[in-house]
Amino acid sequence: MSSAFVVVPPSVIRKTDTDLNRLFPGLEVQPHHTHGELDTYFREKFGLAEHTADLTVTAYPQAIKQVQKSDIFAPLPDDLPEMRPDLVAKGLKEPSPYYRIISLACAIFVYQKDLPDPPAAWGDLCQSRFQGQFLCPPADTPMPNLFRSVMERHYGEAGALIADTMRADLYPLDINKAVDEKEALAGLAIPSFGRTFRNNNGAMAWPSEGAVPAPLFAFLRKDASRDAVDALRYLMGIEYQTFLSKTGALCPVHPDVPLFKEMQEADGKLLWDGWDAYQELVEICARA
Numbered sequence: 001m002s003s004a005f006v007v008v009p010p011s012v013i014r015k016t017d018t019d020l021n022r023l024f025p026g027l028e029v030q031p032h033h034t035h036g037e038l039d040t041y042f043r044e045k046f047g048l049a050e051h052t053a054d055l056t057v058t059a060y061p062q063a064i065k066q067v068q069k070s071d072i073f074a075p076l077p078d079d080l081p082e083m084r085p086d087l088v089a090k091g092l093k094e095p096s097p098y099y100r101i102i103s104l105a106c107a108i109f110v111y112q113k114d115l116p117d118p119p120a121a122w123g124d125l126c127q128s129r130f131q132g133q134f135l136c137p138p139a140d141t142p143m144p145n146l147f148r149s150v151m152e153r154h155y156g157e158a159g160a161l162i163a164d165t166m167r168a169d170l171y172p173l174d175i176n177k178a179v180d181e182k183e184a185l186a187g188l189a190i191p192s193f194g195r196t197f198r199n200n201n202g203a204m205a206w207p208s209e210g211a212v213p214a215p216l217f218a219f220l221r222k223d224a225s226r227d228a229v230d231a232l233r234y235l236m237g238i239e240y241q242t243f244l245s246k247t248g249a250l251c252p253v254h255p256d257v258p259l260f261k262e263m264q265e266a267d268g269k270l271l272w273d274g275w276d277a278y279q280e281l282v283e284i285c286a287r288a
Helices: 010-023 035-044 062-069 085-089 122-126 143-167 171-178 226-235 238-248 263-264 275-288
Strands: 002-006 028-029 055-058 100-112 187-188 202-204 214-222
Touching: 002 010, 002 122, 002 226, 010 028, 010 226, 010 238, 028 226, 035 062, 055 226, 062 214, 062 275, 100 143, 100 171, 100 226, 122 143, 143 214, 143 275, 171 187, 171 202, 226 238
Parallel strands: 002 028, 002 055
Antiparallel strands: 055 214, 100 187, 100 202, 100 214
């Protein structure tokens, strides 16, 4: 039996697994792993024939490094939907035929909404009040390295300082709770974890410079089954892309699918520094 290893954000896991199991019964959808296991897997085992599924989806940057080193992957089909023009214009068109972006998780931040002079930009986080008061997911996720790379590139020593003093020990739901319970001033998040707060003490900011995109990549083995290829087509099709946008608050790549509400309100603004900068992140994550 062929297999798929699909690592997507929590807001869309259940339906993704259900749909793949229902639509492609010949495709074994591999079980989920802890963040720590995923971090190690995509650094050390992904790309080895005995450890790599027919179809893989992930946002772990080090997966790109493994694809660059391995010869088991195939160029993706030419007839997959084109990337939406606004993302192409921002420079997000993939530089390699060996992977496609199926969606973007948009990194934003949440904050205590009663803060005086509330932060509205990534640069605002360089203020001294956020030192030791900014939360980030742990190092077994891509987020700390992503945050540090952006802050250092755009804000130099001040950006490095907030990255040095951030508390990287909570996952997104716990960051939402901690900010809501006023245990920290702000934290890194994606929109699905910034829409609601139980105590109504938190708010979400789409930074004025733009949300930082974290691509979710898809890869196929050379010997991928028909079911695996068809599953990829489904993931990039209108129905699933609409679900990602509406339910997951993830940026769709299909040109005919509307952006989710918060992204529309922000005019789709993204802080994307290009593929050379992303390759630097790949190298950092590959040796972490």
